[in-house]
Amino acid sequence: MVKDRRPKKNGKTLNVAVLGIPNSGKSTLINRLIGKEVCAYSCKKNTTRKSSRAILNDDDTQIVFLDTPGVVNEKEVKRFKLEESLSRDPEMSCREAHLLLVMQDCSNRFSRESIGPKVLRLLCKYQHRVPMVLVLNKMDVMPQKRYTYDLIRKLTCNTLIDGVGGDIKLSSQDPKWNVESYVKRLQKSMKYEENSEGKDEKDYKKMTYQKILTECRQGPVKDDRANELIKGMIGWPGFSDVFCISAKTGSGLQDLKSYIIDSAKPGGHRFHPSLIHDQDPKEAVINIVKSKLLDNLEREVPFELQPKIQYWTCPDGKCLEIGVLIEVKRGRHARKLIGMHGKTINYLANIIEASLIDYFDADVKLILSATLPQSEENKMSLNAIRLENRALNSERHRRENDPYLV
Numbered sequence: 001m002v003k004d005r006r007p008k009k010n011g012k013t014l015n016v017a018v019l020g021i022p023n024s025g026k027s028t029l030i031n032r033l034i035g036k037e038v039c040a041y042s043c044k045k046n047t048t049r050k051s052s053r054a055i056l057n058d059d060d061t062q063i064v065f066l067d068t069p070g071v072v073n074e075k076e077v078k079r080f081k082l083e084e085s086l087s088r089d090p091e092m093s094c095r096e097a098h099l100l101l102v103m104q105d106c107s108n109r110f111s112r113e114s115i116g117p118k119v120l121r122l123l124c125k126y127q128h129r130v131p132m133v134l135v136l137n138k139m140d141v142m143p144q145k146r147y148t149y150d151l152i153r154k155l156t157c158n159t160l161i162d163g164v165g166g167d168i169k170l171s172s173q174d175p176k177w178n179v180e181s182y183v184k185r186l187q188k189s190m191k192y193e194e195n196s197e198g199k200d201e202k203d204y205k206k207m208t209y210q211k212i213l214t215e216c217r218q219g220p221v222k223d224d225r226a227n228e229l230i231k232g233m234i235g236w237p238g239f240s241d242v243f244c245i246s247a248k249t250g251s252g253l254q255d256l257k258s259y260i261i262d263s264a265k266p267g268g269h270r271f272h273p274s275l276i277h278d279q280d281p282k283e284a285v286i287n288i289v290k291s292k293l294l295d296n297l298e299r300e301v302p303f304e305l306q307p308k309i310q311y312w313t314c315p316d317g318k319c320l321e322i323g324v325l326i327e328v329k330r331g332r333h334a335r336k337l338i339g340m341h342g343k344t345i346n347y348l349a350n351i352i353e354a355s356l357i358d359y360f361d362a363d364v365k366l367i368l369s370a371t372l373p374q375s376e377e378n379k380m381s382l383n384a385i386r387l388e389n390r391a392l393n394s395e396r397h398r399r400e401n402d403p404y405l406v
Helices: 026-034 074-079 085-096 117-126 145-155 179-189 201-218 223-229 253-262 281-296 331-338 340-360 374-401
Strands: 012-019 052-058 061-067 099-105 132-137 239-244 306-313 320-327 364-371
Touching: 012 026, 012 085, 012 253, 026 052, 026 061, 026 099, 026 253, 061 253, 085 117, 099 117, 117 201, 117 223, 132 145, 145 239, 201 223, 239 253, 281 306, 281 320, 281 340, 320 340, 331 340, 331 364, 340 364
Parallel strands: 012 061, 012 099, 099 132, 132 239, 320 364
Antiparallel strands: 052 061, 306 320
């Protein structure tokens, strides 16, 4: 009996948007859940430049992950001349999502103690329409795991929607931006009609969190109002659950995956069961090449390189042959890319080819080459001649002054 491979009309489906600051592990998490490298990732920030969809099929359930760029604001886009998609796509993904996963990088001591204000603004704006889950990532490298519970209580404002909160016990190692200082800043920044006289500090904290959630649940919140509500906040009180994971090692991912699949709602499948990504294959190849360049080249060099598809053939119907040409603007960048005797570019070609074989589930032969503008080529040729002449002169001088050399 032939299995029906058409998209199911009566199955279950769920759109999951993954939010977080740059380099928090969003793409790595999705790759782990899918079981294949479908989203480009690297150790450098802003590897993901625009949103893409990765599809997980589990029996009659289809989960569509929306991999978003690290959340940045419009000022950063203009200042660093970034693509507009970096500020636009995360918000568009929130509108499409049925569930929000908020990734928090626990390895970074400067950012783990608070959720970024750009992420908080999105949570404030979309609390009325989509449930939210906090995901603490990189727990395998968190230096002091005994503070995990305090960290969870802090990032959730000691409040889970389905749970009952208590007071957060702050240790002496906690930074100054703790819950008490947040409440004091909130009292100054927000204007409340209610008179808080006769209420203790515990009641006031619960009242302010409840008031924020009540306003956010009533309907859409405008940007100006969202910025006012989150001013001074370090966490968000609207999370429905919390997971501690390591996307790199896979620790804790099975529980998160089961939770996501169980959250799916009845609905028709949008994508064919054989699809794992909605990206154009050629664009996916370019993104994989860029991610490997980011991982293996230093400083500004990978950001200045522009890979392009030179040819794309499959002559025997089995092996995919891909030629990628990397446009280099400067001679010193070309030297970094090529390496001594071509070792660097050959190494890059091997690891990129391995990633493409995994992505396409087929044999792939990759030819990676580089090109320079004519002016830079002339400079490199001239420098090579100078180096060669310098080496010859040095060898001649050594032979003339060494009596033991024949």
